Every structure is written in structure tokens, then in C-alpha cells.
Amino acid sequence: MNTLFLFSCLFFFMAIGMPVAICLGLSSLLTIAFFAQDSLASLSIKLYETSEHYTLLAIPFFILAGALMSTGGVARRMVDFAIAAVGHLRGGLAIASILACMLFAAVSGSSPATVVAVGSIVIAGMVRSGYPKPFAAGVICNSGTLGILIPPSIVMVVYAAVTEVSVGRMFMAGVIPGLLLGLMLAVAVHWRVRKLNIEPAPRAPFLKVLGKFRESMWGLALLVIIMGGIYGGVFTPTEAAAVSAVYALFVAVFIYRDLAFKDLPKVFVEASRTTVMLMFIVANAMLFAHVLTTERIPQTIAEHIVAFGMAPWMFLLVVNIILLVAGNFMEPTGIILILAPIFFPIATQLGIDPIHLGIIMVVNMEIGMVTPPVGLNLFVTSGITNMSIMQVTHAALPWLLVLLVFLGLVTYIPEISLFLPDLLFN
């Protein structure tokens, strides 16, 4: 009864267009007010406790670092390097765009930001070199999803915070899947361009490639600092995030000089606006998760599933279907916050590694970003190409198949996600 009430409230509030954060908070408060004896005082303070969550403190810093690095110059240098490195292959420019997305994903924790940063540079170039516009848009729209799979990733920080797994392990687990997805997309491009008559760029001399690499190196070093710092035990993930924000500021202002001092306040306001929006959702979702736990909802579902004799592979299939459907309607952070507390205990009971579950959830969120009606990457791509949403959706479709095959691989071969973290942390 209370479960039904909780979820009916949530869906009703969302349907009438209330802010997602308030939908989560109000449905939790009402459920507790009607069905449990917890005081409003103890619930309200749960909202405050979000800010005391040390892991979540990494989010504003990663957002700030991303905002400082998204000022155009960084993406530009990464694209130049990618073209010099792989531009001579068949479909080279498109493959270079994928590589640029992978590189940019390593400084940014957001997918739409990756599409905008890389896409607004390369799509015009691809069209000029003879690629059909839908082809270019589709490639960028899909490879932009790497933003949340390749560390740092804000979605992963959120997952780590709600399930209390280590952020470092989660980041490490994203590396191999990120490289694999990039490779799969590149192979698909290589195969699909065989019919298009496009002259690849001449092979760049090695010294030029090296020069371009050195130019983009300052940006890429961000990932080295984060991963090396966490892995080497130099600092916590939260400190790593703060260090990367300061580093990003230093690079953007003093080395690349893309950002003037007078523009800094604007970047800080922008980053804090994004942070507040996200953290308000997180705080209320924490309240929601608290209600789920006190009402023992995940445990009840878990008991049913175990009693039903569901095998792990069947459970993972169900997880994927639920996530793919949910991904069509909501944005990633919200989904992770609502569903991770439900899936997590069940997965643990079935012997599925929480890190593996996390990567599965992240990959599903990537797919949700390129499927209508609420696919952020589709909207952003439509915005930078002036194509309609329908056209972009259609253009993204063939590449979506690659993502789905990839999801299957990640779901049923846990080693893809677990090999690196197990190797480094055990």
C-alpha cells in the first residue's frame, strides 16, 4: 500500500511538471506523514545530511573542472591531435571525432557537454570533407555518451555515494569499457564508410602527431592527476576533484589562455548553478531512498525475486529492460538515485559485483541519452546541427545498435568492467 502510494505520488507529481527534486521530496514526505511515525524534523534533516556526505562533495569540484575545461580551446586541441593521429584511416575524420570524444570525456563528466564541445567543432568539418550530415550527427551523438563512462564521471560519483562503493574502483572500472566502446564505434565507422567515396587525409608525419599531442597534453594530464592520485593514495577522490578544478583553472587561464580573468566569475556562477540543480535532486533522492529502506521496499522485492528462483542472468536482463525504459523518460542522475538502492541489495544477494552493476547502469544511461523522447544528446545534437529531433533520432539509430551490442557484452562479461579495478586494488 505504502509502496503504491509512494510511486503514484512520484509519477503524478512528475506528470504535472513539478521539478524532479520536489517530486522526489514531496512524495517521500507525504508517504512518511501518512504511513510511518517518523517525525518531520528527522526527515528534514536528512536533506541537510546530503551536504555532509564526503563522497558527494566531489560533484561540485568535478563540475567546476569540467566548466573550466569546456571553454573551447581544450576540445579544439584534442580534435587536432585526434585528426593528426588517425585522420589517414578510411573514415579517418569520423574516427578522429570518436577519439576526440573519448579524450574530452576524460576531462568532463558529462555527456551533453562532450557532444557540444566536440560536435560543434567536427561536424562542420566532416560535412565539408564529404560525409553526409546525418552520418556526422549520428557518430557524435553516440560517441558523446562516453562522457559518463570514461572517468571522471558525475553519474559514477552519484552511484558510488548511494551504494557506498569506492569512487576510485568505479572510475577504474569505466576505463576498459570506455576504450572498448570507442573502438567498437570506430570499427563500425570504418565499416560503414566503405561505400561513401571519401578521400582520407594524408598521413601526418610523426613529429606533427607528437606536437599535437604535446599541445593537448595539458588537458589530458587532468585524468592522469585524478586517476594517479586516487590510485596512488595521494588523495581521496574528493580531494582529487578539488585538485583537478584548481589545475583546470591554472591551465585555462595561464597555459592555454582561453579564459580571461574577467570571465572567471561567469564560469563559477555557471558551475554553481549546475551544482545546486543537481544537489537538490540528490538531497531529495536521498530522502526517497531513506523511505524505500525504512519501508523495506528493496528487501521485499529482493525476497520475491530470490524466492522466485531468478537466476542472475535473468535479473540482469530485467534490470536492463527497466533501465532502458526509464532512460527514455528521465535524466541519468535521477534514475541512478531511485533505482540503485533497489537493485543494489538484490544484486548483492545474487552474487553480482556492485561495481559491475554500476557499469551496467551507466551504460544504460548512455543509451537513454540517445533515445527519444528525453534523450539529452539528441536535443543537443539537434541544436548544434540545426537538424530536427526526428532527423537526429533517425541518424543516431544505426550507432545505437553498437551501443546495444556493447551493453550485452558489458552485462554478461563482468571481466570487462572488473578486470582493471581487481588488478589494481586487490
Next chain:
Amino acid sequence: MKYLKRLDEWLIAILLAAMTLLTFSQVVMRYVFNSGFTWAVELTTILFAFMIFIGISYGVRVGAHIGVDALVKLFTPGIRRIVSSVAVILCLVYAGMVIYGSMEYVLKMKKVGIELEDMAIPMWMVRAILPVGFALLALRFLPILYNLVTGKSDHLHLADEVEEALKLKAAEAER
């Protein structure tokens, strides 16, 4: 007056900068001077809390909070106005419940008189940001409700992440 209007914007940006510097300086202190402040983490989380709870009302002002408007868009403007009014009233109910609950908590804390773990500041003073922040949030919803009821607007004025990203890009192109 112009500056006062944008006070919230300045505050949250400064809080973000302070949090970043404080956490960064902790790392520097540890490795360079082999020391650190015990209160640094606690202070950072307090700055974080102030940033979030001052920021949420700012978020309403600039339309930064995301909502799902796919269904509401299907209605005729008249019905949309009614549905959106209900939505804002529910938002006010939410704010009211949190204000009531957190006030109760803060008053209880004041009576008990517990101090923070690492700093000699009464806990209720810090946690009072919760009722204050939500009161500001409610204040920001009132003009929206007024505009809906008087028919000046027919929607909640929520964020469009896509528009945001593109606006940023456009601003950059201008530079």
C-alpha cells in the same frame, strides 16, 4: 540595488570557490607542510550546505531546476495554467513541510545546545540554513503562482538543459 538582486548568485559562486580552495589547501598542507586543519572538512561541508540551500531559491529564480514537461505541453493553455498552478501549490506544500520540520529540529538543537564536532559553534546556527533556505524557496514560488493565477503565464518556467548548453556555446562564439 542591481548588485543586491544578484547577491544570491555571487554568494553561491564565492562559496564554491571557497570550498575548492579549502579542499585544495588541505592537500597542499598535508604534503608540503605535513600538517592540516582538523576543522577543514567540517567547514567545507558547511559551505557546501549553505551553497545548496541558498542556491535552490536562486535556481527557481533563473529556472535551473529540471522537470518533465512532455505531458504538460500537450494540454491547451487554459488547462496547462490550472495544472501548473496545482504544481506550484504542491511545491509550496513541500517547502512548508520542510520549513516546519527543520524549524522543529533547529529549536530542539538550540535547547540541547550541542556544538559542532571540530568547531566551537552551536550546531543549530549552522543547521538553521535549512529553514531559511526553504523559506527563500517558498518566496520564489509565490510570484510564479501569482503570474499563473492572474493569467500572465501558463507554465512553471523550468530549466531546459539543452537550451542552456547551446546558450553557453553561443556566448562562447561571441567572445
